Amino acid sequence: MPSDNEFTRILQWPGYRVYRHAIDEKNKTLELWVRRKRGNRRLECSGCGRKFEEAYDANERAVRDLPWSSLTTTVHIEVYRVKCPECGVKIEKVPLLPSKAPFSKRFEDAVGQACESAAARQVARRFGLAESTVRAIDLRYLERWAASRRKPALRQMGVDEIHIGKKQKFLTVVCNLETGEPLWFGRERKKETLDAFFQEELSSRQRHGIAAVCVDMWEPFRLSLEEWLPQCRIVYDKFHIMQHANDAIDEVRRAEFFRKGGRMRGVVKGKRWLLLSRWVNLTAGKREELNQLFALNRRVCKAYILKETLDRLWTYHYEGAMLNYLQRWIDQLRWQRLEPFQKLAKMLLEHLDGILNYCRTKVPLGVVEAVNGNIKALLRRGRGYQNLRYLLLKAQRIAATKTEFVVFRRAA
Numbered sequence: 126m127p128s129d130n131e132f133t134r135i136l137q138w139p140g141y142r143v144y145r146h147a148i149d150e151k152n153k154t155l156e157l158w159v160r161r162k163r164g165n166r167r168l169e170c171s172g173c174g175r176k177f178e179e180a181y182d183a184n185e186r187a188v189r190d191l192p193w194s195s196l197t198t199t200v201h202i203e204v205y206r207v208k209c210p211e212c213g214v215k216i217e218k219v220p221l222l223p224s225k226a227p228f229s230k231r232f233e234d235a236v237g238q239a240c241e242s243a244a245a246r247q248v249a250r251r252f253g254l255a256e257s258t259v260r261a262i263d264l265r266y267l268e269r270w271a272a273s274r275r276k277p278a279l280r281q282m283g284v285d286e287i288h289i290g291k292k293q294k295f296l297t298v299v300c301n302l303e304t305g306e307p308l309w310f311g312r313e314r315k316k317e318t319l320d321a322f323f324q325e326e327l328s329s330r331q332r333h334g335i336a337a338v339c340v341d342m343w344e345p346f347r348l349s350l351e352e353w354l355p356q357c358r359i360v361y362d363k364f365h366i367m368q369h370a371n372d373a374i375d376e377v378r379r380a381e382f383f384r385k386g387g388r389m390r391g392v393v394k395g396k397r398w399l400l401l402s403r404w405v406n407l408t409a410g411k412r413e414e415l416n417q418l419f420a421l422n423r424r425v426c427k428a429y430i431l432k433e434t435l436d437r438l439w440t441y442h443y444e445g446a447m448l449n450y451l452q453r454w455i456d457q458l459r460w461q462r463l464e465p466f467q468k469l470a471k472m473l474l475e476h477l478d479g480i481l482n483y484c485r486t487k488v489p490l491g492v493v494e495a496v497n498g499n500i501k502a503l504l505r506r507g508r509g510y511q512n513l514r515y516l517l518l519k520a521q522r523i524a525a526t527k528t529e530f531v532v533f534r535r536a537a
């Protein structure tokens with residue numbers, strides 16, 4: 126059996142030594158009792174940080190620490206209270222104990238790191254904890270990380286809304302386009318929603334630092350931006366405009382489905398995903414399926430071509446050329462009687478300045494889409510994100526570490 130000294134060397138809690146230990150081989154547990162080493166007697170008030178030589182009284186806390194081989198480890202630690210003239214009788218600050226929860230800091234770090242690549246349910250099973258405990262540990266881990274890092278400046282901002290369900294319909298998401306990191310979530314998608322971000326989260330100096338904003342052609346957001354960031358350029362980006370094009374083609378598909386009976390229904394049915402896909406991303410077999418559909422329905426074919434060609438608008442870098450291309454695209458709509466696309470064209474013309482702004486201010490394409498995708502993936506995977514703060518920290522951590530999610534599928 127190792128001595129307490131050897132246990133101290135293996136435990137490696139800086140400033141602490143093991144003075145008692147117990148191993149239960151049947152229940153696979155290791156218990157260690159630790160206290161401060163001699164010469165480590167400067168106590169710090171957890172309220173104000175004032176230093177003390179004398180303790181007011183002592184207490185023992187038990188926390189779970191990293192396992193030793195197959196043994197679950199509990200550390201009993203002596204903690205002191207100090208009599209602080211500022212805060213009264215207060216517990217000392219112990220860096221190894223980050224919260225009131227019964228876990229050591231490095232145990233919480235291990236759980237938090239595990240949560241970066243696996244669902245809370247799996248981490249819970251691995252550590253033998255309740256799922257809700259794992260999420261609480263993960264949240265504290267992320268809060269500590271957020272508090273310790275520098276926030277990059279916000280010069281280009283993205284605003285998007287995510288549809289999250291029937292009851293609580295929309296979530297407004299503000300992100301930093303340069304770092305690809307979500308910054309803030311707001312419930313709903315009103316003007317007041319975005320107003321709250323500018324009012325509560327940014328100083329006037331920070332607001333002035335924002336040069337460009339990528340946003341959907343959504344009136345309430347535009348009104349908020351014009352009020353709070355009068356100097357910034359609004360850019361209606363490709364992602365949002367192509368979302369509207371996808372809505373248009375879906376509307377054409379549905380109209381054709383109901384307009385034509387019999388055979389046509391069978392051909393259009395189940396083709397939604399295909400019609401929303403880009404041609405370049407389809408396999409030969411899928412292209413053939415689409416071609417069969419196009420041969421039978423000219424209108425769906427035309428709509429698909431219109432959607433595909435609109436995408437090319439963002440290959441232009443000069444506003445004159447971009448405008449020309451858009452004009453030619455709109456000309457193709459004549460005599461087509463594709464109502465949803467005519468509505469789209471009208472919308473594009475009404476927001477022309479913000480579309481051409483893409484040529485005037487270079488903003489990275491695809492960032493809003495990627496942020497959006499990460500958040501949706503989180504929402505699909507996990508429960509526990511009713512807590513928006515947790516969802517935000519989680520999404521920020523993904524952006525900062527570029528963690529790819531390991532997708533676990535339930536066995537069928």
Ligand SMILES: [Zn+2]
Binds near residue numbers: 209210211
């Ligand atoms: Zn104090």
